Amino acid sequence: MKIIVPMAGRGSRLRPHTLTVPKPLIPIAGKPIVHRLVEDIAGVINQDIEEIAFIIHKDFGNQVPKDLIAIAEKLGAKGSIYYQDEPLGTGHAIMSAKESMSGPVVVAYADTLFRADFALDTTADSVIWVKQVDDPSAFGVVQLNDKNEIVDFVEKPAEFVSDLAIIGIYYFKSGETLRSELQYLLDNDITKGGEYQLTDALENMKQKGMKFVPGKVDEWMDCGNKNVTVDTNNRMLAFLHADGENMVAESVVNNNSTIIPPCCIAEGVVLTNATVGPNVSLGKGTKVENSTIKNSLVQTNSIIRNANLDNAMIGNNAIFDGKFTSISIGDYSVLE
Known part of the structure; x- marks a missing residue:
């Protein structure tokens, strides 16, 4: 099995955080979004992953490819x-990524996470991940027949x-067929709004009886x-806590501070006269002094x-000293 992850978009709606880091590498509960995504896919497909192909933009720099390859290698791919x-x-x-499109493949866009408990139907030509929603008018949806097709x-x-x-997650039994379509x-030059759309290929495949x-x-x-x-x-922390995962590193220095789970607190964090949690992620080497933090993500x-x-x-690498509450501060910012 191969996984193909298109992630060349910068993520403008998440600025300023994506000015220096591509959105799929923003950490959620201590791991980059894309890392959690491919881990969850691996759990659902229950097959060995041969390769993970990441599609990025050249402006992402030299470190991003190294980080992505390391994520794949952690999954044995x-x-x-x-x-x-x-x-x-x-x-x-x-x-x-057409050179990697052979055999069974999963295509997954790296701006979404999911929790699922279903067996992948590998007899189908394609499986499309879906979620029941209250307002379908905001999404692309699928219609089913009485055979659940x-x-x-x-x-x-x-x-x-x-x-x-x-x-935005799809399984294809034949990567070669997807590539051909x-x-x-x-x-x-079949486009919509000047763009080549996966949904047009899906429609062609469906019309051929797949x-x-x-x-x-x-x-x-x-x-x-x-x-x-x-x-x-917040939601991912709650899931991991319910699963019994320990998310507080042993090296955390706790000076007269309280941690209210669920929290993900990385190595080298120092807490002094602080109350942290619930629903807080603190990245490596972060220091919190004389503060109360809840429902927040700090890198x-x-x-x-x-x-x-x-x-x-x-x-x-940000510094914040102040009275503001619901803030969004990018890398290397200083407010004091």
Whole structure:
């Protein structure tokens, strides 16, 4: 099994945090979004992962490919790096990794996390991960027949046709077939709004009689902007705590401080006269003094003093000393 992860977009809605770090590498409960994504996919497919192909932008720099390859290797897979330098749509992005499209593949967009407990139907030509939603008009949805097969894809339906939203994760029994269908779009310049879309390839495959089935997830968590990313961090902490995972490093220095679970507190964190939690992630080397923090995400090597934070997101190497509460501070910012 191979996993293809298109992630060349910078994530403008999550600025300032994505000005220095691509969104899929923002940590959620102590691990980058993309790391958690591929781990969760591995748990669902229950097969050995041969390769993880990451599609990035050349402007991401030299360190990002190294970090991504390390993530793949932690899962026992080969890491491959491809580049998409023009935003020409989902189909174009996936085709940037065409050399890795062979055998069974999973395509997963790296801006979403999920929790699921279903067995992957490897007899189907394709499995599309979906989540039941209250307002399907904001999503692309699938329609099912009485055999639980997908018979139609509808983008943001004005009238109700289905409440099963496509979350952006797909399994294909044949990577070669997917590559051929996407190549057809490129060769014939079949676009929507100037972009080559995966959904057009799916529709062509369905018209040829290929079997599509849904894979229903229990939880779907977005990382689109600051508020939903903080909320996703909160929810992931709760899930991991319920699973019995210890998320407080032994090297944490606790000076007259209280930790209210669930929290993810990394190595080298120093807490002094602080109350941390619930629902807080603190990255490596961060120092918190005379502060109360809840429902917040703080990355590495930052300093927080005299603060009362709630629904806050703070980047790497930042310094915050002040009375503000619901803040969003990027890397290397100083407020004191």
